[in-house]
Amino acid sequence: MLRYFIKRLMFLVPVLLGVSVLIFSIVHLAPGDPAEVMLGPSATQEEISNLREQLGLTKPLYVQYGIFLTNTLKGDLGRSIKSNAPVVEEILDRFPATLTLAVLGMIFAIVVGLPLGILAALRQNTWVDALCSFFALVGFSIPNFWVGLMLMLLLSIYIPILPSSGFDSWRNFIMPTIVLGIQTMAVIARMTRSSMLEVIRQDYVRTARAKGISDRLVLVRHILGNVMIPVVTIAGLYFGNMLGGVVITETIFSIPGLGRLIVDAIRAQDYPVVQGGVLFFALCVGIVNLMVDLLYAALDPRIKAQYRAAR
Amino acid sequence: MKTENMTLPGPKTGEREKRRSPWWEVWRRLRLNKAAMAGMAVIIVLVVVAIFAPVLAPKDPNQTNMKARLQPPSAEFPLGTDNFGRDMLSRIIYGSRISLYVGFVAVGIGAVFGGIVGAIGGYYGGRLDNFLMRCMDVLLAIPQIILAIAIVGALGTSLLNLMIAVGISQLPRYARVVRASALTVRGQEFVEAARAVGASDARIIIENILPNCMAPIIVQSTLGVAQAILSAAALSFLGLGIQPPTAEWGSMLSSGRQFLRNAPYLTFFPGLAISVVVLALNIFGDGLRDSLDPKLRQ
Numbered sequence: 242m243l244r245y246f247i248k249r250l251m252f253l254v255p256v257l258l259g260v261s262v263l264i265f266s267i268v269h270l271a272p273g274d275p276a277e278v279m280l281g282p283s284a285t286q287e288e289i290s291n292l293r294e295q296l297g298l299t300k301p302l303y304v305q306y307g308i309f310l311t312n313t314l315k316g317d318l319g320r321s322i323k324s325n326a327p328v329v330e331e332i333l334d335r336f337p338a339t340l341t342l343a344v345l346g347m348i349f350a351i352v353v354g355l356p357l358g359i360l361a362a363l364r365q366n367t368w369v370d371a372l373c374s375f376f377a378l379v380g381f382s383i384p385n386f387w388v389g390l391m392l393m394l395l396l397s398i399y400i401p402i403l404p405s406s407g408f409d410s411w412r413n414f415i416m417p418t419i420v421l422g423i424q425t426m427a428v429i430a431r432m433t434r435s436s437m438l439e440v441i442r443q444d445y446v447r448t449a450r451a452k453g454i455s456d457r458l459v460l461v462r463h464i465l466g467n468v469m470i471p472v473v474t475i476a477g478l479y480f481g482n483m484l485g486g487v488v489i490t491e492t493i494f495s496i497p498g499l500g501r502l503i504v505d506a507i508r509a510q511d512y513p514v515v516q517g518g519v520l521f522f523a524l525c526v527g528i529v530n531l532m533v534d535l536l537y538a539a540l541d542p543r544i545k546a547q548y549r550a551a552r
Numbered sequence: 553m554k555t556e557n558m559t560l561p562g563p564k565t566g567e568r569e570k571r572r573s574p575w576w577e578v579w580r581r582l583r584l585n586k587a588a589m590a591g592m593a594v595i596i597v598l599v600v601v602a603i604f605a606p607v608l609a610p611k612d613p614n615q616t617n618m619k620a621r622l623q624p625p626s627a628e629f630p631l632g633t634d635n636f637g638r639d640m641l642s643r644i645i646y647g648s649r650i651s652l653y654v655g656f657v658a659v660g661i662g663a664v665f666g667g668i669v670g671a672i673g674g675y676y677g678g679r680l681d682n683f684l685m686r687c688m689d690v691l692l693a694i695p696q697i698i699l700a701i702a703i704v705g706a707l708g709t710s711l712l713n714l715m716i717a718v719g720i721s722q723l724p725r726y727a728r729v730v731r732a733s734a735l736t737v738r739g740q741e742f743v744e745a746a747r748a749v750g751a752s753d754a755r756i757i758i759e760n761i762l763p764n765c766m767a768p769i770i771v772q773s774t775l776g777v778a779q780a781i782l783s784a785a786a787l788s789f790l791g792l793g794i795q796p797p798t799a800e801w802g803s804m805l806s807s808g809r810q811f812l813r814n815a816p817y818l819t820f821f822p823g824l825a826i827s828v829v830v831l832a833l834n835i836f837g838d839g840l841r842d843s844l845d846p847k848l849r850q
Contacts, residue, residue: 259690264702271706378838382831384782384802386789387823390809394816485695489786503698504790507705519702523693 249534253527260523261313265306268512274298278510279322309516318517323509328517331502336521338408339487339498345414346421346483346490351476354426358433359460359468365438373430380427385486389420389493406495413494421490425479432475433468440467470541477533481526581843588839594832602648609642613799622815632817634808636797640818643799644825650800651829654715655781659773661719662780666726667769671757673727674734685731688724696721700783704792714793718783722776729772733765767844774837778830785826801826 276292277284293299297308312319318328354377361373396416397405407413440446441464449463450456488500499518506514582588601608610630617637625632631640669688673681691699703717737743738761746756787793788802796803801822808818 255686256689256693259686260693263690264694267702267706378834379827379831382778382782382834383827384785384789384805384823384830386786387805387819387826390805390812390819391823394812394819398813398816481693481695485697488697488701488790492790500698504701504792507701507792515702515705519694519698522695522698526693526695 245538246535249531253531256527257520257523261310261520262306264516264519265309268516269302271510271512275322275510275512313520319513321514322511328513331514332499332517332521335497335499335502338496339484339491339500342414342417342421342487342490342496342498343480343483345418346486347425347476347480349418349422350425350429354429355433355472357430359437361430361434362437362441374434377427377430380423381431385420385423386489386493388423389416389490392416392419393493408496417490417494417496420493421483421486424486425476425483428475428479429472433472436468436471437464440464466540470537473533473536473540477530480529484522484525578843582839585839585843587835591832591836591839594828595836598648598829599652601645602652605645605649609645611639611642613638613642613646614797622811624815625817631821632815634818635811640821643804644801644821646799647801647804647822647825650794650798651781651785651826654711654718654784655777658715658718658780658784659722659776661716662722662776663726663769663773666723667730667762669723670727670730671734671761671765674731675738675753675757675761684727688727691721691724697783697786700787701790701792704787709792709795711794714784714787717787718780721783722780725776726769726772729768730765733768734761737761737764771837771841771844774833774840778833778837781826781830
């Protein structure tokens with residue numbers, strides 16, 4: 242198990258290195274000179290070139306990348322052009338809000354999506370199935386920013402029971418959680434349904450039924466465990482997507498999180514923040530995928546057995 | 553890939569034995585799927601609306617009218633007017649052009665480049681394949697929308713850049729689909745035969761590998777257009793896509809947002825339009841997948 246973990250961890254390194262090259266190139270392709278941005282329109286040519294020198298912008302690009310990479314490995318992502326605060330500090334400041342949102346969104350997605358998919362599969366080809374499946378398809382298709390605005394209209398304006406912005410009480414989190422989780426909820430429901438339909442037809446389920454075990458027990462003992470495996474994979478894959486979704490959610494509900502930090506940084510051409518923020522997102526996605534892999538091995542004894550055999 | 557099997561002679565059932573193309577079979581199965589046909593009908597209507605927007609729109613979408621600002625839906629303005637007095641119905645009709653255009657071009661970019669990457673990786677295999685797939689992993693490691701935002705941020709906001717950003721962020725999924733098919737096809741006899749008669753690698757990829765990947769590419773693209781329309785609208789909503797005053801659903805939603813309390817129809821209708829298109833594309837894509845691969849249908 243440990244070997245498996247270490248091997249998966251090693252996979253993360255080249256990917257993150259690739260992400261750092263990619264985001265560095267993207268940011269440095271951008272038109273507009275950071276020195277000019279920092280000094281504003283009133284700066285003289287001399288001031289600008291002095292600052293460029295100071296920031297190391299006159300060095301060749303690969304040297305700049307080398308410096309960026311060494312500093313990053315030391316945990317230094319540079320300073321924000323706008324606020325002059327260390328980028329790491331800015332990110333860690335904003336991260337708790339984003340993480341809370343993403344975790345709540347995932348819980349919502351699983352708690353609603355899983356039963357919906359199970360129900361649809363158990364009542365296959367009935368109106369219950371049609372309704373659940375259509376609901377999932379709608380959840381997958383409507384833009385989440387629109388869901389957010391419509392919820393706000395309904396629950397903050399027409400029937401004012403929930404606050405439309407801020408994040409100091411649990412009531413602030415209800416709408417953002419739904420907005421963030423709705424698409425993943427739909428994906429999980431669809432995945433659960435098709436996975437259920439497959440498992441229900443397996444021989445071991447028929448055997449269990451033939452032994453006279455009650456439907457309920459068959460569902461809990463023999464079906465759900467096997468259904469969970471693909472569902473966990475999908476949920477894990479979508480967690481990254483959901484981290485991206487915070488950009489929208491945070492914008493709509495004015496939550497000061499990581500997503501808004503990046504969007505604001507792009508508008509302000511604050512390139513160290515963009516670079517650091519995107520790299521941090523990739524790190525989070527990588528760690529989540531790693532955890533999913535481990536969970537996957539824990540859920541599916543076949544994978545663990547494979548590992549034992551390989552050793 | 554699966555289309556191959558469909559041409560194999562099945563049990564003799566008299567007239568059905570006539571040789572029909574596999575695509576005809578797909579179409580026959582698709583026609584039986586009512587939901588998919590409904591989705592297709594909606595898409596066709598939308599394409600017609602987009603093409604004939606100048607004829608269908610009752611007013612000029614960019615004509616401001618300060619005397620008729622923020623009018624609720626009425627006989628004259630069926631979907632109301634925005635804060636510049638522009639007719640919302642006309643703007644939504646014109647907006648369909650941009651959304652469909654962005655959706656199809658972005659998917660075109662993603663499918664063509666992703667397809668090339670996947671075909672080359674799957675066909676040659678080995679280190680090259682490994683390298684290309686690791687590159688795709690890098691793209692997948694960044695949440696799609698964040699990647700698109702970063703690209704738009706670097707290239708600047710314009711219609712073309714929006715399409716490039718959305719296309720690149722979708723690239724890995726096409727690469728994977730095509731690679732998987734290329735891997736299964738590459739060892740088969742007809743590829744070997746082509747190689748034996750001296751066909752170049754490029755020719756084998758174009759004439760033998762790609763046609764066999766068409767089914768999954770088409771399904772993936774249909775669903776991809778839906779995703780691309782959503783992503784593009786999201787970027788415009790964030791102010792990083794299509795800029796006002798161009799009539800685009802995402803940016804209309806974004807500018808209508810500040811009038812949510814007094815003029816909710818400014819956000820309701822553009823969002824509804826996006827939802828309908830995306831829903832229709834997803835339903836159609838699902839149906840298409842089922843009819844291309846009947847084994848998947850349960």
